[in-house]
Amino acid sequence: GENVEQHPSTLSVQEGDSAVIKCTYSDSASNYFPWYKQELGKRPQLIIDIRSNVGEKKDQRIAVTLNKTAKHFSLHITETQPEDSAVYFCAAPDSNSGYALNFGKGTSLLVTP
């Protein structure tokens, strides 16, 4: 099945700095890579996703890049704000389980004012 590795597990940045979170996956058949944000005590919510036919996607201050050859994708947050503090999860579909999403272990991002 799909194995999704996520780094770092914790990340602390100052407000206004950039934050980068990286994930690797193992299933060559994966072609969809979403990122979810989970605030404390709340449900995971999709913030951005990318499909394998593009290498980069941007949405205001967040962007995702994909390198299919190396099987890794990254989340980039620019001009971080305190409200960006949360746990971020990457995910990739598992072709052996009906393409259900397998999630990374998460990155706890703290943005300090």
Added chain:
Amino acid sequence: EAGVAQSPRYKIIEKRQSVAFWCNPISGHATLYWYQQILGQGPKLLIQFQNNGVVDDSQLPKDRFSAERLKGVDSTLKIQPAKLEDSAVYLCASSLGGTRNEKLFFGSGTQLSVL
């Protein structure tokens, strides 16, 4: 639109007791998932339904966990008997079910504490 509904929000039980969780997906969503999220970890898939059929339950501990979606709409997940290591948030999610690459919508989850 109404989101994924789950109940109860919290549950505290003693080990070896039974517990059941309920989920009502977004109207029209054919695919329903149950995930287990242990504190400090990412969600782990337990079971995936497409309408009322099971697509994948390879990670469901079938000796104690069961799930059903009899009419292809709402679903229940049961644990019998519960163990201490079952303490987690149980998240239900749904998607349209039309394609492989779909946005998952999560419910608020049921936080289970097994004492």
